[in-house]
Amino acid sequence: MKALFLNQYGDIGNTSLEEIPVPTPAPAEALVRVAAASVNPLDVKLLSGIYQTPFPLTLPYVIGIDFSGTIEETGSLISGWKKGDQVIGRFEPAPGLGREYSRTGAIAEYVAIPARQLAPAPAQHPLIHGAALPTAAGTAWQALFEFGNLRANQTVLIHAAAGGVGHFAVQLAKLAGAHVVATASEHKHSLVRGLGADEVIDYQKKDFSDSLQGVDLVLDTIGGDTQLRSYKVLRQNGILAAITAPPDQEVAKQYQVSASRVGHTSDGSRLGLISSLVESNKLRIVVDSIFPLAESQEALKRTASSHASGKVIISM
Numbered sequence: 001m002k003a004l005f006l007n008q009y010g011d012i013g014n015t016s017l018e019e020i021p022v023p024t025p026a027p028a029e030a031l032v033r034v035a036a037a038s039v040n041p042l043d044v045k046l047l048s049g050i051y052q053t054p055f056p057l058t059l060p061y062v063i064g065i066d067f068s069g070t071i072e073e074t075g076s077l078i079s080g081w082k083k084g085d086q087v088i089g090r091f092e093p094a095p096g097l098g099r100e101y102s103r104t105g106a107i108a109e110y111v112a113i114p115a116r117q118l119a120p121a122p123a124q125h126p127l128i129h130g131a132a133l134p135t136a137a138g139t140a141w142q143a144l145f146e147f148g149n150l151r152a153n154q155t156v157l158i159h160a161a162a163g164g165v166g167h168f169a170v171q172l173a174k175l176a177g178a179h180v181v182a183t184a185s186e187h188k189h190s191l192v193r194g195l196g197a198d199e200v201i202d203y204q205k206k207d208f209s210d211s212l213q214g215v216d217l218v219l220d221t222i223g224g225d226t227q228l229r230s231y232k233v234l235r236q237n238g239i240l241a242a243i244t245a246p247p248d249q250e251v252a253k254q255y256q257v258s259a260s261r262v263g264h265t266s267d268g269s270r271l272g273l274i275s276s277l278v279e280s281n282k283l284r285i286v287v288d289s290i291f292p293l294a295e296s297q298e299a300l301k302r303t304a305s306s307h308a309s310g311k312v313i314i315s316m
């Protein structure tokens with residue numbers, strides 16, 4: 001089987017497709033024939049080496065976090081899954097086990113992964129699109145509902161609303177009955193409105209903090225100056241859910257809001273709920289682009305541009 005290895009920290013050019021044996025699943029794992037992987041900004045950050053402290057990797061390392069595919073074999077302790085089941089799943093970036101295993105990453109033709117990190121792929125939808133869901137939709141869900149406690153009739157501001165996380169967040173917030181304000185560059189406004197945003201602000205032409213106030217929750221997907229200006233729009237006791245830079249607690253105190261960094265944790269049951277929303281056509285997967293495995297570096301470059309609309313997918 002082929003897998004995309006990172007051989008040395010640095011840039012996307014340091015990755016290469018290599019042939020390795022198909023892994024053997026451990027007793028609590030499933031072996032999945034991968035249909036597609038999706039690319040996340042985390043893949044690009046991991047390979048650059050800037051995340052070595054939170055995510056120490058053993059190189060060479062198979063890149064990729066999210067995938068969809070078909071179960072080929074189940075470990076002896078697995079019940080509830082069988083050969084032929086279509087699944088989606090997510091790896092936690094973790095120290096690698098060396099070149100002969102592909103357990104560490106999703107951009108591979110086969111993966112062996114703990115079964116608790118799997119969920120059913122949305123039926124009646126292209127299996128390769130399911131790879132878009134785990135990290136992006138899971139993070140949106142976690143930030144909006146598990147951290148942000150978003151409820152009907154509240155106002156939420158979602159930054160980078162056309163991006164991987166943002167496009168799911170807009171739809172999930174709307175499904176929850178919230179009033180959704182979003183930021184995106186102008187040519188993406190029709191996409192973001194189509195996903196359910198009530199108001200869309202062109203962040204390149206207008207400072208959102210000039211016109212907004214009384215917001216209950218901000219989903220900050222950008223950090224830096226965007227995060228600093230986000231405090232200003234929150235109501236007293238409002239919530240800033242940041243998924244990039246950790247918020248400064250002194251600033252949060254000054255604005256009398258609560259602010260934290262939300263870090264994604266894989267959860268097969270949350271992922272199952274998300275998958276069922278796609279299956280019932282309540283949640284749409286926006287696909288920016290699909291690359292063949294041989295062009296994985298181009299897929300990584302597209303995500304590294306920070307201008308994707310929806311998700312970048314690598315089809316095996």
Ligand SMILES: NC(=O)c1ccc[n+]([C@@H]2O[C@H](COP(=O)([O-])OP(=O)(O)OC[C@H]3O[C@@H](n4cnc5c(N)ncnc54)[C@H](OP(=O)(O)O)[C@@H]3O)[C@@H](O)[C@H]2O)c1
Pocket residue numbers: 040041042135136139159160161162163164165166183184185186188203221222226242243244262263264265303306307308309310
């Ligand atoms: N904490 C976690 O667990 C976690 C999980 C997932 C993601 N993340 C992080 O969250 C960030 C977003 O992830 P993602 O997957 O959504 O990224 P993405 O898909 O690459 O986001 C791309 C989008 O960002 C928009 N954008 C870029 N700069 C912007 C700005 N200043 N204001 C508003 N929109 C802007 C782009 O729109 P335009 O083309 O219009 O500029 C584009 O549509 C990344 O840094 C990622 O590493 C963290």
